[in-house]
Structure formats: C-alpha cells, structure tokens
Amino acid sequence: MNDYQIEINLSSAKKQKPAFDSLEFGKNFTDHMFIMDYTQGRGWHDPRIIPYQPLKLDPSAMVFHYGQSVFEGLKAYLTKDQEVLMFRPYMNMERLNKSNTRLCIPAIDEELAVQALKKLISVDREWVPNVPGTSLYIRPFIISTEPYLGVASSKQFQFIIIMSPVGAYYKEGINPVKIAVQNEYVRAVKGGTGNAKTGGNYASSLKAQEVAEETGYSQVLWLDGKENKYVEEVGSMNIFFKINGEIVTPELNGSILEGVTRNSVIELIKHWNIPLSERRVSIDEIYEAHKRGELEEAFGTGTAAVISPIGEFFWNGEKLCINNGETGQVSKKLYDTLTGIQRGEIDDHFGWIVKV
Ligand code: COI
Numbered sequence: 001m002n003d004y005q006i007e008i009n010l011s012s013a014k015k016q017k018p019a020f021d022s023l024e025f026g027k028n029f030t031d032h033m034f035i036m037d038y039t040q041g042r043g044w045h046d047p048r049i050i051p052y053q054p055l056k057l058d059p060s061a062m063v064f065h066y067g068q069s070v071f072e073g074l075k076a077y078l079t080k081d082q083e084v085l086m087f088r089p090y091m092n093m094e095r096l097n098k099s100n101t102r103l104c105i106p107a108i109d110e111e112l113a114v115q116a117l118k119k120l121i122s123v124d125r126e127w128v129p130n131v132p133g134t135s136l137y138i139r140p141f142i143i144s145t146e147p148y149l150g151v152a153s154s155k156q157f158q159f160i161i162i163m164s165p166v167g168a169y170y171k172e173g174i175n176p177v178k179i180a181v182q183n184e185y186v187r188a189v190k191g192g193t194g195n196a197k198t199g200g201n202y203a204s205s206l207k208a209q210e211v212a213e214e215t216g217y218s219q220v221l222w223l224d225g226k227e228n229k230y231v232e233e234v235g236s237m238n239i240f241f242k243i244n245g246e247i248v249t250p251e252l253n254g255s256i257l258e259g260v261t262r263n264s265v266i267e268l269i270k271h272w273n274i275p276l277s278e279r280r281v282s283i284d285e286i287y288e289a290h291k292r293g294e295l296e297e298a299f300g301t302g303t304a305a306v307i308s309p310i311g312e313f314f315w316n317g318e319k320l321c322i323n324n325g326e327t328g329q330v331s332k333k334l335y336d337t338l339t340g341i342q343r344g345e346i347d348d349h350f351g352w353i354v355k356v
Contacts, residue, residue, distance in 0.1 A: 004047060004112045006034075006119050011051035020129035023167035025304065026137065030124035034116045034161040038106055044159065047112065049120055052162065058147035062154040067200045070099035071141035073303040074260070076121050076163075076356065078128045079344035084121055084356040086138075087342045089114050091260050096140060098258075099196040104153040105142055113140065113159075114354065120161055121356045129165040133173070135342075137166040137304065169236070169304040170218055174335060176311025176325055177300070179234060180217035181283055182208045183316075187232065187255075189225035194232070194255030201257075209235055217314060219300075223283060225255065230280050237300030237308060238262035241286060242330055244294040246275040253280075261301040265334055267350060274330070283315060290320045297328030307335040 011031045018028045029052050036047040063069050074092045077085050093110040100107050117138060121128070128136045140161045144154030170177050185208045188194025193201060208220045221239065224230040231250050233239055238259040240249045247269050252258055269276045289295040290313075298310040309332075311325035322328075340346030341353065 004109075004115050006116055007046070007048040008119070008123065009048065009050045010123070015052075017127065018165065020131045020134055020165060023129060023131075023134055023165055025166045025169045026164050028164055030127040030136075030163045030165070032120060032123050033163075034120045034159075036108075036116075036159045038157040038159070040155040044106070044108060044112075047116060049116075049123055055158070055160075057143075057145060060147040060149055061143070061145045062148055063143040063145065065149060066144075066151060067198070067203070068103055068105065068144035068154055069142060070096060070103050070105060070196065070198050071139060072096045072197060074117075074138050074140075075135040075166075075303060075342070076117075076128055076138060077135050077343045078130050081344070083344060084125060084128050084136075085342065085344055086117060086121070086354045086356060088260050088264070088352045089117055089354050091263070092140070095197065095258060095260070096142070099198060100142065102193055102196040103198055105144070105157060108142070108159055116161060118354075118356050120163065124163060125356075127163065127165050131167075134165060134167050137164045138162075139164070166304075169302075169306075170308060172218065172308075174306075174309070174327070176309040176322075176327060177218040178216065178312040178314070179219050179221050179300075179310050180212040180215065181313055181315040182212070182220040182222055183228050184208070186225035186228070187222040190254055192225070192255060195252070195258055197257065205235055215314070221283075221313065229282050229284070231283055231286065232256050234300045237302035237305045239310075240265065240299050240301065241281065241289075241295060242297035242328065243286075243289045244296070246277060247330065248277050248279065248281050250281055251278040259301055259303075261303055261306065261338070264338060264350075264352065265301050265307070268334060268337060269330075271349075272333075286313070287315060287320070290322070295320070295322055297330055298322050299328070299331040299334070301334075307331055307338060
C-alpha cells in the first residue's frame with residue numbers, strides 16, 4: 001500500500017470544545033480540515049491538513065451556480081479502551097466515486113482518502129466525543145471551483161474533509177419519529193441523480209420537509225417520481241418495514257440512495273435469518289398491512305440517524321400509528337448491535353471496522 005504524502009500544518013490555537021454531553025448535530029467543527037486540489041492536466045494534488053478555516057472562492061466558482069458537488073457522511077467512535085474506530089470508510093469512499101461518476105467529477109484515490117481520514121482524525125483525536133450516543137461525524141465533500149459561468153463540467157475541484165462531534169440527529173433521539181408521506185413533490189426520478197449523494201437532491205427536498213415540519217412531522221417519506229406509488233426513502237434515511245414477520249425494504253432502483261447503514265442492516269438481518277425482501281413496495285401495501293394489523297415495525301437507517309424507529313405515518317389525511325408509537329424489537333436489536341460493533345463492544349464479524 002502506498003504511503004501517501006499528506007502535508008500537515010497544525011493550528012497554533014485550539015478552539016474551545018463544546019460540552020460532549022449536550023451536542024447537537026453538525027454545529028461544532030474540529031480544529032483541522034483536509035483539503036486537496038484538482039486541476040486539469042495535474043489531476044488531484046497537494047493533499048494537506050490545515051487549520052479549519054473559511055474557503056476562499058471566486059464568486060463565479062461553478063459550484064455556486066450549477067451545483068456540481070458531492071458529499072459523504074461517516075462516523076468515528078471512541079472505545080472504552082480509548083481506541084478510535086471508523087465504520088466502513090472504504091464503502092463511503094467507493095460511493096463518493098460513484099457519485100463523482102454521475103456528476104462528472106474526477107475520481108479520487110479511495111486509499112488516499114481513507115489515509116487522509118486516519119491522519120485528520122489522529123490530529124483532532126481529542127474531538128472524538130466520549131459520551132454514550134455521541135460520535136465524530138465526518139463530512140468529505142467535493143466542489144467545482146473553476147471560475148466560469150458556462151454550463152459544462154468544471155476543470156478545477158477541491159476535495160475537503162471536515163469533522164463535527166455530534167449527538168443524535170433527531171430531537172427525538174432514539175425514540176420513534178413521525179413521518180409524513182409526500183405525494184405532491186418528488187425527490188428523484190429514474191435516470192436522475194437520486195442514487196448520487198449530491199447537494200441538489202437535498203435542496204429540492206426542503207420544501208416538502210418544511211411543510212411536514214409545520215404539521216409536526218420530522219421527515220418526509222418520498223414516493224417514486226413516476227407513479228407516486230412506490231416507497232423510496234425518507235429525507236435523510238433509507239426505510240425498512242416489518243410486515244407480518246418479514247423485513248421489507250425498497251430495492252435499489254437508481255433513484256434511491258445506496259445507504260451504508262442500509263447495507264449493514266441487510267447483512268445483519270440475513271445473518272440473523274430473519275426473512276428479508278428487497279423489492280418494490282407500494283404505499284397502498286403499507287396502508288393495507290397497517291389496516292390488517294400486520295405492519296409491526298417501521299424504521300429508517302442512515303449514518304447520521306443510525307436506526308430511527310418510526311412511530312407514525314401521515315398518509316392521505318390519516319395517521320397510521322405503528323407499534324403503539326414505541327420502538328420495535330428488531331429496530332432495538334439493530335440499534336444495539338450496530339452501535340455495539342461501531343464502539344468496539346461487539347465483535348465485528350463482517351470486517352466493517354477500521355482502526356485509526
Ligand atoms: C448521513 O446520514 O450521513 C447523511 O448524509 C444524511 C444527512 C445528514 C444529509
């Protein structure tokens with residue numbers, strides 16, 4: 001394996017750290033960041049760790065105008081033995097490159113990116129929070145920086161990694177969230193960018209999210225963009241249902257994000273021999289299963305959200321309460337197992353953990 005030359009320029013002053021027992025999601029940032037440039041002809045060059053600071057970009061930088069950008073989200077955890085573990089970083093970097101391909105951004109070297117993560121986390125190790133339920137959220141992203149207003153792929157990019165000590169993503173913590181099914185706006189369509197992790201997908205989701213929040217719902221459940229019928233994903237999570245003993249999740253179809261937590265949950269469920277099917281699932285099927293009393297559980301999965309039990313759906317003017325609004329058994333077992341592996345408290349038989 002190459003040992004990549006990543007230049008390190010340490011900050012002269014350390015920021016005050018927030019209290020780790022009352023962390024909010026994504027509000028505090030560590031002392032350093034990673035940055036690397038791409039220029040046509042040279043490729044990716046000058047990987048470096050520098051003090052966390054604002055970016056200096058030309059107002060005509062293409063990212064501001066045409067949104068050619070991609071991002072990732074992953075986490076690092078502190079174990080009881082004071083080791084720092086990352087969860088499936090190679091899978092995130094592989095997905096970043098898939099998003100790059102879709103957005104015409106040059107591929108990054110995945111091994112270099114994982115080494116950059118290790119070095120950056122080592123430099124800011126004191127920022128990995130030590131309180132149960134917290135972690136260091138890592139946000140790698142790539143932006144197009146060429147100063148040019150023509151619609152074309154940029155010839156310059158920056159790959160940046162920032163990090164933030166975080167608590168729970170939802171204010172509900174690990175308690176069930178309420179979700180409104182969206183049937184006016186759509187998130188993604190076949191052939192679009194739905195399975196790429198690009199800012200535009202999130203920008204276009206905000207309107208529906210705002211409407212849902214006004215009526216007391218945390219998130220939106222998106223249906224397919226063609227027939228407005230099949231379940232796709234929730235705002236920041238993939239979705240799973242337990243229907244009459246079987247776990248059902250929408251199959252990947254190009255417009256659904258290929259979640260790392262989704263993949264891990266599927267592997268765990270298979271490992272436990274619980275019946276599982278990845279297939280198209282319509283909102284009518286969910287409604288009917290609920291009416292028959294067979295919708296036993298629903299939960300979302302995501303890096304930020306981990307496993308988020310769903311206590312209620314709002315659909316077609318009706319409130320569908322699931323499992324009396326309480327966390328179901330499978331959701332709880334998945335949460336405990338996944339976070340146990342992530343924190344080094346449960347053996348990792350899957351090869352998911354990478355030590356820093
Ligand atoms: C994640 O779960 O890491 C995400 O990227 C979702 C969201 C915070 C945008």
